[in-house]
Amino acid sequence: MFVQLTLWRRELAAYFLSPMAYVAAIFFLLITGFNFYLVVGIFSSYEYTIPDVMEQLLSSPLFFWPTFLLIVPVLTMRTFAEEKNSGTIETLMTAPVTERAVVLAKFSAALAMFLCMWLPTAAYPFLVETFSEEVAPLDIWPVISGYLGILLLGMFYLSVGVLCSALTGSQVVAAIATYAVTGILFFGGLVHTHVAADLIREISLYISSFEHQQRFVRGIIDSRPIVFYASGTVLMLFSTIRFLEGRRG
Amino acid sequence: MDIIDVKNLTKRYPGRTAVSDISFRVAQGEIVGFLGPNGAGKTTTMRILAGFLPATGGDVKIGGRDVSRHSLEVRRHIGYLPESCPLYPEMRVSEYLRYRACLKGLPRRRRKERVPKVLEMCGLLDVKRRVIGHLSKGYRQRVGLADALVHDPDLLILDEPTIGLDPNQIREIRNLIRDLSGRHTILLSTHILPEVEATCERVLILHQGKIVASDTPENLAGIVSGSIRVVTEIKGLQSEIVETLSALPGVNNVSDRLEGAWVKLEVSGKLGTDLRQNIFQTVVDNKWTLRELRTISTTLEDVFGALTTGDKGGRS
Numbered sequence: 001m002f003v004q005l006t007l008w009r010r011e012l013a014a015y016f017l018s019p020m021a022y023v024a025a026i027f028f029l030l031i032t033g034f035n036f037y038l039v040v041g042i043f044s045s046y047e048y049t050i051p052d053v054m055e056q057l058l059s060s061p062l063f064f065w066p067t068f069l070l071i072v073p074v075l076t077m078r079t080f081a082e083e084k085n086s087g088t089i090e091t092l093m094t095a096p097v098t099e100r101a102v103v104l105a106k107f108s109a110a111l112a113m114f115l116c117m118w119l120p121t122a123a124y125p126f127l128v129e130t131f132s133e134e135v136a137p138l139d140i141w142p143v144i145s146g147y148l149g150i151l152l153l154g155m156f157y158l159s160v161g162v163l164c165s166a167l168t169g170s171q172v173v174a175a176i177a178t179y180a181v182t183g184i185l186f187f188g189g190l191v192h193t194h195v196a197a198d199l200i201r202e203i204s205l206y207i208s209s210f211e212h213q214q215r216f217v218r219g220i221i222d223s224r225p226i227v228f229y230a231s232g233t234v235l236m237l238f239s240t241i242r243f244l245e246g247r248r249g
Numbered sequence: 250m251d252i253i254d255v256k257n258l259t260k261r262y263p264g265r266t267a268v269s270d271i272s273f274r275v276a277q278g279e280i281v282g283f284l285g286p287n288g289a290g291k292t293t294t295m296r297i298l299a300g301f302l303p304a305t306g307g308d309v310k311i312g313g314r315d316v317s318r319h320s321l322e323v324r325r326h327i328g329y330l331p332e333s334c335p336l337y338p339e340m341r342v343s344e345y346l347r348y349r350a351c352l353k354g355l356p357r358r359r360r361k362e363r364v365p366k367v368l369e370m371c372g373l374l375d376v377k378r379r380v381i382g383h384l385s386k387g388y389r390q391r392v393g394l395a396d397a398l399v400h401d402p403d404l405l406i407l408d409e410p411t412i413g414l415d416p417n418q419i420r421e422i423r424n425l426i427r428d429l430s431g432r433h434t435i436l437l438s439t440h441i442l443p444e445v446e447a448t449c450e451r452v453l454i455l456h457q458g459k460i461v462a463s464d465t466p467e468n469l470a471g472i473v474s475g476s477i478r479v480v481t482e483i484k485g486l487q488s489e490i491v492e493t494l495s496a497l498p499g500v501n502n503v504s505d506r507l508e509g510a511w512v513k514l515e516v517s518g519k520l521g522t523d524l525r526q527n528i529f530q531t532v533v534d535n536k537w538t539l540r541e542l543r544t545i546s547t548t549l550e551d552v553f554g555a556l557t558t559g560d561k562g563g564r565s
Contacts, residue, residue, distance in 0.1 A: 006352055
C-alpha cells in the first residue's frame with residue numbers, strides 16, 4: 001500500500017514536472033471555455049434551460065467528444081512508452097514492486113489528472129444559473145450524473161490508453177493507437193443509426209459511448225453502461241498487467 | 250554459500266540465441282567481473298539475474314531462491330545498475346533516491362539514514378539538490394550507483410558501471426567498488442580490461458553466449474600464454490646474436506629487427522624459466538652492449554583477445 005502510494009505520487013509528479021501537462025491543461029480549458037461561450041451564445045437567442053446547455057457541453061458530438069477523445073491519448077501516451085524509451089522501465093521493474101502496483105499507479109495518476117482537468121468545467125452550470133435570466137432553479141442531479149458518465153467513460157478510455165502505451169516503446173505510436181482504438185469505439189457506437197441489421201444495431205447501441213453519455217447527462221443512471229465501463233476498465237488493466245508479467249516470464 | 254547459482258541458463262530471442270547453456274556460481278563476498286565483447290550476452294545474463302527478463306531455459310537462483318518464482322523477494326536483495334544508467338531526468342538527486350528507497354520498501358527511519366549515507370558514499374552531497382537531467386554523465390552514473398546501493402543489498406549487479414566516464418571518474422568508481430567489496434557480493438560487467446584486473450577477484454569471459462573462461466586474472470594469463478617472452482636490445486653482429494641466443498637452453502624462438510646499430514630481439518621460452526639471466530651472461534661473455542632486457546607479462550588483454558577472436562570463437 002505504501003509502495004503503491006509512492007508510485008502514484010511519482011506518476012502524478014511526473015505530470016506536473018513536465019511542461020506537457022500544463023500545455024494540455026491550458027488548451028483543454030481554452031477549448032472547453034470557448035465551447036461554453038459558443039453554446040451559451042447560440043442558446044441565448046432561443047428559449048433554453050440549464051440542462052440544455054449542459055447536455056451540449058457534456059455530450060454533444062461537437063462540443064464534448066472531440067475534446068474528450070483528444071485528451072485521453074495526451075494523458076496516457078507517456079505512461080509506459082516514456083519509461084520504455086528512456087530505459088527507466090528497467091530500474092522500475094527490477095525494484096521489488098509488482099506489475100499490478102505499477103499499472104494501477106499509472107492508471108490512477110492519469111485518472112486523477114483527467115478529473116483535475118474536468119473539475120473547472122463543473123463551474124459552468126453555476127455560472128449560467130447566476131448570470132442568466134432563466135427562472136427555473138438549477139437541478140444538480142443531471143449535472144452530477146453527467147460527471148459520473150465522464151468518470152466512467154474516462155476510466156475505460158484511459159485504461160485503453162495505458163494498454164496501448166504498454167504495448168509500444170514510442171509515445172507517438174501509443175498516442176495514435178489510443179486515438180484510433182477509442183475513435184473506433186466511439187464511432188462504432190454511432191453505426192446503429194445507419195445500419196439495418198439487427199445484431200450490429202444491438203451491439204453498436206450497447207457499446208455506444210455517445211448514447212451512454214447522453215443518457216447520463218439527462219440524469220438517467222442505467223446499470224448497463226456502468227457494468228460495461230467498469231468491466232472494460234478491469235479487462236484493459238488486467239491485459240496490461242498480464243502483458244508486463246509476460247515479459248518477466 | 251553461493252549467492253548466485255546459475256545452471257544451464259539459456260536465453261533465446263526470435264532467430265538468435267543470446268545466452269546458450271551457461272552455468273556459474275558466485276560465492277558470498279566475491280567480486281566477479283563479467284567480460285566479453287559487445288553482444289556476448291553480458292547484459293542479457295544480468296537482466297535475467299535482476300529479474301527483468303525471463304530465461305528461456307535453465308535455473309537461476311539468487312541467495313537460494315529461484316529468480317522467476319520468488320521474483321519479488323529476490324529483487325529485494327539485489328541492487329541493479331542497468332547499462333546506460335536510466336534515471337528520471339526531471340527529478341532532483343535526493344528526491345530520486347528517497348523515491349527509490351520508498352519503492353524498495355525501506356521504512357522511514359532507514360530511509361533517513363540510508364539516503365544521506367549513499368549520497369556521501371557516492372560523492373553526491375554537492376549536487377543533491379540538482380535536477381538529474383542537468384548533471385554530467387559521471388554524476389548520473391553515481392546517482393545510478395547510489396540507487397543500487399540505497400537499500401544495502403546483498404548482491405550488486407552493475408552493468409558497465411564505468412562506461413562513458415573520464416579516467417578520473419573511472420578511478421573513483423573503481424575505488425568505490427573496491428570499498429564495497431567487504432560487505433557486498435558484486436557482479437560487474439565491462440569490456441574495459443584494466444578495470445577487471447584492478448577490481449575483480451574472478452573473471453568470467455563470455456563469448457557468443459558461452460562462458461569461455463572462468464578464473465582469477467592471474468591464472469587466466471598463465472593459461473593462455475604458455476610461454477615467457479623477453480624483449481632485449483643488444484649492439485653487436487646481428488646474425489651472431491641471433492644464433493647465440495637461439496642456442497641458449499630453454500629458448501624456443503627468437504625474432505629480430507635492426508634498429509640503427511641496435512638489434513631488437515624478442516625471445517620466447519618455456520614457461521617457468523627466467524631467460525634474462527642467461528641472456529645477460531651471454532652478452533657479457535661476447536662483449537656486446539646491452540640497453541634493454543625485460544619480460545613481457547601476458548595481460549588480460551591477450552587472454553581476452555585469444556579467447557574471443559581465435560579458434561574458440563568461431564566467428565572472428
